[in-house]
Amino acid sequence: xxxxxxxxxxxxxxxxxxxxxxxxxxxxxxxxxxxxxxxxxxxxxxxxxxxxxxxxxxxxxxxxxxxxxxxxxxxxxxxxxxxxxxxxxxxxxxxxxxxxxxxxxxxxxxxxxxxxxxxxxxxxxxxxxxxxxxxxxxx
Numbered sequence: 001x002x003x004x005x006x007x008x009x010x011x012x013x014x015x016x017x018x019x020x021x022x023x024x025x026x027x028x029x030x031x032x033x034x035x036x037x038x039x040x041x042x043x044x045x046x047x048x049x050x051x052x053x054x055x056x057x058x059x060x061x062x063x064x065x066x067x068x069x070x071x072x073x074x075x076x077x078x079x080x081x082x083x084x085x086x087x088x089x090x091x092x093x094x095x096x097x098x099x100x101x102x103x104x105x106x107x108x109x110x111x112x113x114x115x116x117x118x119x120x121x122x123x124x125x126x127x128x129x130x131x132x133x134x135x136x137x138x139x
Contacts (some may be wrong), residue, residue: 001090004016004049004072004075011073014026017044018107021023025073025074025075026071026073027072028046028073028120028126029072029083029118029120029126030047030057030058030071030073032073032118032120032126032128033057033058033069033071033073033116033118033128034043034047034058036128036130037058037060037069037116037130040130041062041112042060042061042062042067043060043061044058044059044060045059045060045066046058047059048057049096051096051099052099053092053095053098054092054093054095054096055094055096055098056062056068056069056070056093056097056100056118057069057070057071058071059100064109064110065110065111066101066108066109066110066111066112067111067112067113068093068096068097068100068111068112068113068114069113069114069115069116070085070089070114070115070116070134071116072084072085072115072116072117073116073117073118073119073120073126074117074118074119074120074123075119075120075122076119076121077119080117081117081118081119081129082115082117082134083135085115085135087138089137090113090138091138093113094113094137094138097111097113097137098137110123112132112133113133113134113135113136113137114130114131114132114133114134114137115130115131115132115134116128116129116131117129117130117131124127130133
């Protein structure tokens with residue numbers, strides 16, 4: 001394997017820059033989203049998948065379909081959490097998903113992108129909205 005190929009592989013697996021943590025609300029939201037999806041019959045494969053291309057909050061299976069899930073948690077509904085998954089975020093998720101799918105070789109399973117939006121006001125129960133097939137891959 002040549003130097004360029006090795007450098008490219010190392011770049012994909014490099015540690016992502018240290019980012020501020022999601023914070024307690026974001027972590028609670030991801031836990032609630034995973035529980036919600038399990039209750040809907042999804043099998044959670046992994047959480048917080050990271051690679052050089054980005055991060056995917058939840059990777060799950062819905063039947064034979066691989067589902068890449070972006071979770072957005074907010075204390076209130078203005079702006080709507082779903083609106084935060086803009087074209088830039090969609091492209092980043094697509095790149096990370098494409099990298100994840102490389103482990104399947106030439107015949108990856110069918111896949112889609114879902115968004116779980118959670119509105120969790122202080123001292124109240126969360127409201128969870130699940131948008132299946134929220135956007136198309138950008139590759």
